Amino acid sequence: MELKVNQDNCLGCGVCVIACPVNAAISPENAGGNGAKTEEVIMMVENGFIKLFSTDKCEECGTCQMFCPVNAIWLE
Ligand code: SF4
Numbered sequence: 001m002e003l004k005v006n007q008d009n010c011l012g013c014g015v016c017v018i019a020c021p022v023n024a025a026i027s028p029e030n031a032g033g034n035g036a037k038t039e040e041v042i043m044m045v046e047n048g049f050i051k052l053f054s055t056d057k058c059e060e061c062g063t064c065q066m067f068c069p070v071n072a073i074w075l076e
């Protein structure tokens with residue numbers, strides 16, 4: 001499966017970024033809502049939209065998809 005995003009639908013809320021357990025392990029400041037500080041994370045919000053970075057680290061758990069309120073991130 002592959003991680004996909006649709007920036008047109010994204011609200012920039014950052015919920016997926018915080019909910020992702022892999023992101024939390026790579027960039028603990030995520031958990032405080034401060035946003036990732038490194039592009040080593042799978043994805044982060046940049047300029048108000050979700051952007052993918054190190055997608056090879058995705059473990060396909062589906063948590064981001066489950067939490068996104070507008071289905072702007074999903075596994076395909
Ligand atoms: S599927 Fe899981 S590991 Fe992959 S980006 Fe979403 S929350 Fe993170």
Ligand code: SF4
Pocket residue numbers: 005009010011012013014015016017045049050067068069070071072073
């Ligand atoms: S993809 Fe969904 S959960 Fe993630 S920042 Fe965009 S709207 Fe929020």
